[in-house]
Amino acid sequence: MKNLYIDMDGTVAKFYEDEHCVENMYEPDFFFKLKPYENFVQAILILKRKYSDLISLKILSAAPTIHAVESKKSWVLVHLGDLPGIYCLVGADKAAVVYQETGHVINQDDVLIDDYSKNLIEWREAGGHPVKFRNEFNGQGLNNYNFVGDKLYYDRSPEQLVMDILDICGIEPGERHGR
Numbered sequence: 001m002k003n004l005y006i007d008m009d010g011t012v013a014k015f016y017e018d019e020h021c022v023e024n025m026y027e028p029d030f031f032f033k034l035k036p037y038e039n040f041v042q043a044i045l046i047l048k049r050k051y052s053d054l055i056s057l058k059i060l061s062a063a064p065t066i067h068a069v070e071s072k073k074s075w076v077l078v079h080l081g082d083l084p085g086i087y088c089l090v091g092a093d094k095a096a097v098v099y100q101e102t103g104h105v106i107n108q109d110d111v112l113i114d115d116y117s118k119n120l121i122e123w124r125e126a127g128g129h130p131v132k133f134r135n136e137f138n139g140q141g142l143n144n145y146n147f148v149g150d151k152l153y154y155d156r157s158p159e160q161l162v163m164d165i166l167d168i169c170g171i172e173p174g175e176r177h178g179r
Contacts, residue, residue, distance in 0.1 A: 001053075001054060001055070001056055001109070002054065002055045002056070002109050002110075002111060002169040002170075002171070003055075003056045003058065003104075003109060003110045003111065004047070004055050004056065004057050004058070004111050004113070004165070004169070005058050005059075005060035005086075005094070005098070005110065005111065005112045005113070006044065006057065006058070006059055006060065006112075006113045007059075007060060007061055007062075007112070007113060007114035007115060007116070007119070007133070008031070008059055008061035008072055008075070008076070009031070009034070009061065009062075009115075010115035010116070010133070010135055010137070010138065011037070011040070011113060011114060011115050011133040011135070012036060012037055012040050012041055012044065012059075012079070012080070013031070013034035013035070013036055013037070013075060013079075014034055014035045014036070014037060014135075015034060016135065016136075016137040016138075017034075017035065025064055025068065026064060026065065026068075028067065028071070029071050030068070030071060031063070031068055031071040031072045031075055032071040032072075032074045032075045032078075034075060036079050037135070037154050039154065039155070039156060039157060039158050039161060040133075040152075040154065040158075040161060041079050041080065042158035043158040043159075043161035043162045043165065044057065044080055044083070045080065045081075046158060046159075046162050047162060047165060048080075048081070048083065051166070051171070054169075054171055055165075055169060055171070057083055057084075058083065058084050058085060058086060059072075059076055059080070059083055059084070059085035059086070059087075060085070060086050060088075060094050060097070060098065060112065060114075061085065061086075061087055061088075062087070062088050062089060062090045062091070062092060062094070062119075063087055063088075063089065063090065064089070064090050069087045072085075072087060073085065073087070086098060086101050086102075093122045093126075094112065094114075094119050094122065094123060095112075095122060095123050095125075095126030095127075095128060096126070098110075105127070106123065106126040106127050106128040107127050107128065108127065108128065108129050109129075110123075110127075110128040110129065111128070111129045111130075111131055111168060111169060112128055112129070112130050112131065113131045113133050113152060113165075114130070114131075114132070114133060115132070115133045115134075115135055115138050116138075117132065117138075117147040120132055120147050120149070121147070124149070129150075129168070130147070130149055130150070131149070131150045131151065131152055131168055132147045132149065132150070132151045132152070133151075133152050133154065134151050134152065134153050134154060135154045136154060136155075150168050152164055152165070152168075
């Protein structure tokens with residue numbers, strides 16, 4: 001089984017639409033009010049419904065405060081249902097957080113989809129499989145974090161995103177799958 005960890009801000013939620021997002025993310029309910037990347041949300045719901053016995057889906061997201069974690073959990077519940085999540089503080093190494101929370105050592109069966117290259121580079125260094133989520137704002141190589149590897153694109157259809165994720169995970173679309 002593949003473990004698919006999915007970042008929230010800039011990946012399933014449109015963090016950067018607010019030009020002052022970094023300053024405003026400390027406001028109550030900031031994260032709850034973010035708009036979804038609807039294509040990717042729909043792709044996740046398809047994966048959850050059709051491939052739950054082949055792919056374990058989890059949110060893996062960093063927040064600036066404990067209050068922001070609650071706002072993120074509420075967003076996930078509204079847009080993705082009962083998808084489990086692991087939340088950490090901004091700047092934490094996500095692979096280390098998964099180990100601390102679950103005791104699971106990251107390996108190639110652990111895929112992280114994230115928009116932030118620093119997180120992806122750390123994930124790869126821990127032994128996992130990183131995937132860059134290319135939204136309309138990232139990919140400029142800021143802060144000297146240029147990412148080389150698998151990518152998903154925000155403007156693809158939900159069906160194409162599902163096919164791309166299955167391909168990245170090494171799963172054939174015709175394989176046995178749940179419900």
